[in-house]
Amino acid sequence: MSADKFKFAMYWAGSCGGCEIALLEIKEKIVEVDANYEVVFWPAATDFKYKDLEGYDDGYIDVCLFNGCIRNSENEHIAKVLRDKSKVLVAFGACAVMGGIPGLANVADAAEIKKLVYIDQPSIDNPDGTYPQEHFTVPEGELELPHMYDTVKTLDQTVDVDYYVPGCAPEAHQIAAVLDVVTAALKGEGPLPPKGATVGVNPKTCCDECERVKEEKKVHEFKRIWEFLPDAEKCLLEQGLVCMGPATHAGCGARCTSVGMPCRGCYGAPDGVIDQGAKMLSTVASIVDAPTPEEIAEIAATVPDPVGTFYRFGLPSSLLRRAKV
Amino acid sequence: MSDQFEPRLIGFLCRWCSYNGADLAGTSRMKYPPNMVPIKTNCSGRIDPVHVLKAFQEGADGVLIAGCHPGDCHYINGNYRTAGRYPLMEKMLEQMGLEHGRVRLEWVSAAEGEKFQRVVTEFTAEIRALGPLGWGKQFHDESADLAVDEAAKEAVPA
Numbered sequence: 001m002s003a004d005k006f007k008f009a010m011y012w013a014g015s016c017g018g019c020e021i022a023l024l025e026i027k028e029k030i031v032e033v034d035a036n037y038e039v040v041f042w043p044a045a046t047d048f049k050y051k052d053l054e055g056y057d058d059g060y061i062d063v064c065l066f067n068g069c070i071r072n073s074e075n076e077h078i079a080k081v082l083r084d085k086s087k088v089l090v091a092f093g094a095c096a097v098m099g100g101i102p103g104l105a106n107v108a109d110a111a112e113i114k115k116l117v118y119i120d121q122p123s124i125d126n127p128d129g130t131y132p133q134e135h136f137t138v139p140e141g142e143l144e145l146p147h148m149y150d151t152v153k154t155l156d157q158t159v160d161v162d163y164y165v166p167g168c169a170p171e172a173h174q175i176a177a178v179l180d181v182v183t184a185a186l187k188g189e190g191p192l193p194p195k196g197a198t199v200g201v202n203p204k205t206c207c208d209e210c211e212r213v214k215e216e217k218k219v220h221e222f223k224r225i226w227e228f229l230p231d232a233e234k235c236l237l238e239q240g241l242v243c244m245g246p247a248t249h250a251g252c253g254a255r256c257t258s259v260g261m262p263c264r265g266c267y268g269a270p271d272g273v274i275d276q277g278a279k280m281l282s283t284v285a286s287i288v289d290a291p292t293p294e295e296i297a298e299i300a301a302t303v304p305d306p307v308g309t310f311y312r313f314g315l316p317s318s319l320l321r322r323a324k325v
Numbered sequence: 326m327s328d329q330f331e332p333r334l335i336g337f338l339c340r341w342c343s344y345n346g347a348d349l350a351g352t353s354r355m356k357y358p359p360n361m362v363p364i365k366t367n368c369s370g371r372i373d374p375v376h377v378l379k380a381f382q383e384g385a386d387g388v389l390i391a392g393c394h395p396g397d398c399h400y401i402n403g404n405y406r407t408a409g410r411y412p413l414m415e416k417m418l419e420q421m422g423l424e425h426g427r428v429r430l431e432w433v434s435a436a437e438g439e440k441f442q443r444v445v446t447e448f449t450a451e452i453r454a455l456g457p458l459g460w461g462k463q464f465h466d467e468s469a470d471l472a473v474d475e476a477a478k479e480a481v482p483a
Binding site: 107274275277278279281282288292294297298299300301303305306307308319321322323 | 373374375378379381382395404405406408409410411412413414416417418420421422423424458459460
């Protein structure tokens, strides 16, 4: 505990915990982080309670990496507290930036989801139709669970965000670079990026970093990755796999495509694109090669699950909304 | 004034065929419902799904995309792109719970004023039957609702 160290916090809201692991992926650099920062709140790694956090003065925390989406009232409460207590609040990882995988739940509302999970699942044995209760009284007092919201939100749909670090999870070298910039700025050795900037990315798109050979895109059939063994050199999109590369921000170093997995778009929309999924839908439909509009329509319609494919990480931040609230 | 629901429709019309078809309907004094706001685009292939989603978000209840008949495209194959995007977009909107038919694709040539009249009349009637979309309203503050619920609970003694 040293007073001259910068104060660091990390929090997980609606997320899997992968972003927390990703921070440790920076390996020996974590020693440098330890030399410069004192952890003042990080539930995954250290034993701090919410009341410790709530007791800090406003602006006490220098940097807070916030990962996960806003799924329930607890997520929202802590997001608001952390916003007040942090000088720099970073939306860290795809869930905090765009909603992430949990954001796909926005195709349904809370009641539908609970019904599916507690009643309709074939493996569920719940003859009385019992649902978890938000309040439950036991002899020791009242227990409370957070309230699950109908709609998953991103961090910046909830509080003001200073920087965005996309990725599922963000790549280690990008995290290290971002930490370097922030540390230098805190020490007064360099400027902070402009507020609202997406950091830890490279310009252009994922395709730009992908080393596969790209030719004219003409697709006659869309396939899924388990159906065949893709050519090791050729562009995956040209082979009929829906690869999100053209509509995804560069930054990861095209790690998925380098091992034969199509890009799933976790780095979000490139600069200037307001809706990643809509752009990708446009791309996919435009590369279908068939002689008649009917055949083109037929081939395009074979792309399974357009929402889950084109908006895998970004449904809450997109223009798409559920029709019925 | 009747109190029937008047849908708000957006029509993206390609400038070479469908917009001229609409013009022909107008100059021929054909009557059709005034619910659709026409927007002239260079080609139906220019219609990005973003335009359609944005229209819904800004309050449209239905979107019509109209372009040249296949083979007639001024840019040779722009409408083939549209033909591919449309079914995917339909499928995607269906996943989000939209009724089939909120987005409609039609080929209307410059000579088909009558078809334009028929399409807009039909489309207006169909969307009127479906009712308002109400898209975009769901990003209200759920925690505010929660506070109201809590207050209501406290007001009523259990």
